[in-house]
């Protein structure tokens with residue numbers, strides 16, 4: 325565990341951790357010595373010898389123990405605080421370099437838990453728990469050596485108990501380890517489901533599902549309860565065994581001591597002293613057994629921190645290396661080769677393949693979006709449209725083939741350079757707690773107020789500002805809670821306008837919008853598309869029909885590609901899709917209100 329802690333803390337804290345361990349060991353040895361000093365003190369008292377010198381030596385050792393206790397606590401807290409700081413920084417820096425696709429709702433929930441409780445668990449190891457464990461080894465070992473000095477037979481009796489004590493600890497540990505992992509998983513799943521339950525309140529209430537009816541949460545909590553019961557069933561016998569072994573060790577020393585005293589081999593004062601010592605011998609061991617649960621929890625957190633830190637970040641391109649490298653840039657799956665300069669705003673997909681955790685979602689996808697043209701991506705739900713746009717924005721790297729933006733492999737750009745090429749207008753627009761203006765400014769933080777308002781006007785956000793009390797300065801709630809879906813998307817378009825990137829990735833709204841919102845959105849999108857390269861996951865028939873190119877995806881593969889008329893003439897999958905969509909629209913229009 326110390327090795328794992330050292331690895332997570334990094335080399336810069338290695339010396340500090342070693343110094344802290346040394347201080348803890350010194351403290352443990354002094355603890356053992358102060359226990360051992362009781363023997364000569366008691367022997368002198370009981371046999372009527374001069375006790376003064378022994379008491380003075382005892383006082384010196386106790387004082388040294390107190391100083392060592394203070395010093396080791398200071399060092400321990402210093403390492404604990406360094407661990408806290410380092411882990412926050414390392415986790416923060418590392419997470420910032422992970423693929424955006426890594427941030428699923430579950431992972432975000434678990435990361436929150438890790439940064440809160442998990443990091444504190446890890447901090448408690450050097451700050452508090454490690455000392456108990458080090459003392460549990462160093463103090464009894466010192467006592468043992470002293471026992472040998474006082475009487476080798478008693479020392480031998482104590483030494484013979486050591487393997488049994490060690491075995492009892494190991495056995496208990498292996499017993500609970502499996503249940504611990506199950507408990508960790510059940511705890512994390514329970515926390516995920518609670519977060520999900522809170523987030524899904526609007527949907528759950530809309531369908532009349534209250535806490536009683538949310539099966540996923542109920543099941544997760546039931547699993548957590550049964551795992552805890554199992555953990556208790558396996559842990560309690562283990563803890564009982566450790567306590568019993570410690571008591572047996574003490575009894576063994578007692579029996580050996582009494583037989584030696586009866587046989588006249590040791591005198592009674594010495595026996596009393598050694599028995600007191602035997603009690604102290606077992607004390608640190610019981611204290612270590614007591615913190616076992618906290619230690620296991622900390623170890624679980626340490627492993628989860630390590631798992632996050634071991635998640636490979638997206639390779640980042642190096643410093644600028646000359647002019648644009650052209651469409652042939654880079655091998656299909658090679659590492660980032662250098663910082664590329666963008667050419668004309670285009671998108672090229674070259675035999676792209678991608679899987680989510682071994683499940684193939686895209687296969688051999690190839691097409692080009694020429695500069696300043698509109699390509700509509702269509703296909704049934706789950707065909708991979710969203711995934712494709714996310715590969716272009718490098719939320720993940722493709723497993724096979726190459727994704728090129730403005731002539732260069734996306735892996736050859738720095739994240740900033742790639743994002744300077746792209747504006748993303750997805751359906752799940754996140755608006756943060758702040759003013760309408762602040763939310764648009766996210767597109768280009770250094771923009772002037774005038775530029776922000778101009779972008780807002782082009783995206784028809786000015787109409788929203790007029791309606792809201794406070795206008796541009798109106799505060800919109802977290803996640804844009806005070807705006808409608810169409811309005812949120814208009815703010816997102818305004819961000820894209822302000823950013824003014826040459827390529828736009830757009831996921832058209834699927835939700836039915838009121839006519840006013842829909843026409844405002846259409847106008848805003850038309851303005852956004854002007855002079856830009858647009859790849860749109862298209863749902864509206866007019867967008868699809870007007871596109872320069874339509875790419876139809878099915879089961880993660882391109883099945884047809886061409887203009888609307890070409891594909892209708894082909895009378896294949898797209899023609900069927902189009903007819904079906906038109907029928908669906910017609911059906912909806914003729915339904916009674």
Ligand SMILES: Nc1ncnc2c1ncn2[C@@H]1O[C@H](COP(=O)(O)OP(=O)(O)OP(=O)(O)O)[C@@H](O)[C@H]1O
Pocket residue numbers: 428680685703704705706707708709710711712
């Ligand atoms: N983060 C993810 N992890 C695992 N599987 C995913 C993830 N996101 C999407 N998928 C799966 O990948 C497949 C393609 O999903 P994608 O969202 O790209 O399709 P889509 O065509 O955009 O669908 P829709 O039109 O319904 O939005 C689906 O089967 C989906 O379940």
